[in-house]
Amino acid sequence: MNALANIDYLSSLLQTLSTQNPGDFPKDLLPENNFPWLKQLRTQAIDQAGQFKWPTTRDEEWRFTDISPLSTLTFKPAQPGNSPALADVSPFFIEEANNRLVFVDGFFTPELSNVNHKNQLVVGNLAELATSHSDVIEHHLGQHFKSQKNLFSALNTAFLKDCAVIIAPQNTVITQPVHILYIATQAETTHYPRCLVVGQTNSQATVIEDYIALQKPANSSYITNSVAEFSLAANAQIRHFRIQRENSSAFHLANCAVSLDYASRYQAVSVTLGASISRYNLDIGLRAEAAECIIDGLALISSDQLADTHTCIDHLQPNCVSHQQHKCIADEGAHAVFNGKIIVRPDAQRTDSSQSSRNLLLSNQAKIDAKPQLEIFADDVKCAHGATVGQLDNEEIFYLKSRGIPELTARNLLTYAFGAEILNRISIASLKHTLEQIVLNQTQHH
């Protein structure tokens, strides 16, 4: 801890944790005495957080993403109790979702949420479900970060006060998505959203993770440090749509860990639009045979935004499949980073893996750093990756111009189409439509 003394942000956080000053610290919704496992989890995380060094660009994992602006901040953890007006929040609701969990500054807000108890899905917040489903939660919560422990996921666990919990019981197929809406309202605070999704054997479910900001004063700065954990048992299928639309002064640091059992399937689309600096770590472990993951991502950024996506797909067992496509569109002075690692372990024969990273630079101030990475220890595998960086193809523009479309329109059209390919993977019509409108507006140059 002494080594970190010069980092204001970290030391203030760790101090908050160690002093537990009631004024600084939100009321505990989960009395630790009732949940010894939770106490242990937090204690471990506090220890770990104290051992990590503050990441700098000298660390390979943070080489392209300079988070030093964060280190001078002394943002306190957000307090519960804020509740924005329904009218402000309702435009963000997704009509297809018959379950909605709203977390304001990381705290569950029942009056904005809509939990449907009719179907078999177990949906709720940790405080509510910790007793009734303690066995499942205890088994999974905080247990999927074995391979990717880092400072921010440790801090999230250390500050774990509440959490969205979704459990799809055995042999249930739920077609309607669950919408988890995280709203940041308090300026100059840090909040710790978290969710746990468990797909039990032969279950199917869809989860939308949605980050928005309703700040007063508008566009004030805050930090989101989020963690999501997905655990899929044999033959489970989970679809995960992740939308990050924080305000443009926000810092967004997110970790997501996915653990896949026999013949399970994880399909994800992540769309990054907001935040001044954002970092998303997605860590997928294909832990049993025939597991499959399909992950797609789009980062659409402009002005001086920085969006960093780090993914790691770990093939631990034979006959697994992974496909990934990630696209970045960087306009003005934006900086997009993509680091995609695929590991094929010695036993993971007959792995089929593909990865594509495509990047579009719209301005001469924009910047892309891409690092697709393969680490292969098995010989009977099919692995390919590709990366491209460039601007719009002149021939494509010419093709459209030859059909009477003005150059500017042609450019806008092609830029939109570049991003829309990823949005097409979103199976929820209203969400897809909303995002298409956002991408359309952001890619229009006049």
Add this chain to the structure above:
Amino acid sequence: MSAALQNLVNQPYKHGFVTDIESEIAPKGLNEDTIRLISSKKNEPEWLLDFRLNAYRKWLTMSEPDWQNVHYPKIDFQEISYYAAPKPKEKLASMDEVDPELLRTFEKLGVPMHERAALAGVAVDVVFDSVSVATTYKEKLSEVGIIFCSISEALQEYPELVKQYLGTVVPVGDNFFAALNSAVFTDGSFCFIPKGVKCPMDLSTYFRINTEGSGQFERTLVIAEEGASVSYLEGCTAPQFDTNQLHAAVVELVALDNADIKYSTVQNWYAGDENGVGGIFNFVTKRGLAKGVNSRISWTQVETGSAITWKYPSCILRGDNSVGEFYSVALTNNLQQADTGTKMIHLGKNTRSTIISKGISAGKSNSSYRGLVRVAPGAQNARNFSQCDSMLVGDKCGAHTFPYIQVNNNTAKVEHEASTSKIGEDQLFYFAQRGIDAEEAVSMIVNGFCKEVFQQLPMEFAVEATKLLSFKLEGSVG
């Protein structure tokens, strides 16, 4: 993986003999006195001693790199002898004066050093341990104004020329091993192609580490003036020792306007035995500066030896319209580890680069491609194409790809692709059907896999490389 195929990948090292020549070895260890000793032994100008001491002082402040994907016991830099010269070293006027024992060594290696052999059209500068022994074809080259000699000789005869370029591409403090080399380099080759001259033959250097417990720190400097062109070949071998030997070389290339340098390497240092005992630690810094407009630098390497290979031949494309190329085959077997690749730094307008890298891993070896393509803000219309293919022979080896792509200019077009494959039973069966045995089939598949790179090699080297790969991979079948 069939047993037959497993057997194919094991082959004893054919260059593992020790030449029994009395050699003059400096005491082990490194300090400023060692450097002064090297400098005075070589009768060097004062500025070079300063260059060395400056490098040494920088080196002391640096730490060994640890980011590479290789593992090796810590090198004790005080346990290395930094100077080993074959003893009977006098000025040699003709080939007949060369120590017959030495000549036999090179004959065994198949170096065409004799005048007769040199009819093949290759001028050879031979570096034995750290000292250049003989250079063939010097006269013929000097007729057109080409200087091709050992760097020690160049320091005596053309000190101003060396001073002008030495350390301009790889600065003394560039990295840990380059700094070490700058402090203690003992010999190497120097090549200067004057304005407008197309070098009439391929130039070649042959490196050999002979003395146990010595390190080889050679320094190569190739300069092509405006409109000049040269093709330069480098070959390396070392005898078998149970100890690890350090090889930390620096190669600098400078291409001025419209100049063209093609640098080809076949590296077959001793790789250690099948248990990973012994072998060369190869930590090499190679960099070319395409300084002038329309200049071109092309690296071709066939890496089959060394216990550890750490090598990233790079191109700095500063001149507008300059071209950088990197063609590489890296074969690792047993417990060899290779972390190799390239850097293409695009600074000038309309610069183009091509990277073709083929990695073949067999046994328990690991091979990594690590590459960087950087497009600076001013590099309008820069273009890069990279292709990295890996082939795995057996299920105990590993192949890794670490490409870094950094683009700061929206007119750039950068493409990278990578794939992994293996030699399948069905492929071998296909060959067997046509009466081709497994051994030859493997050789043909591997050679086909590497074809794009071998095509870049000069004729003699292509033949050698093909043979080398075959016998590295071949063995007794069944």
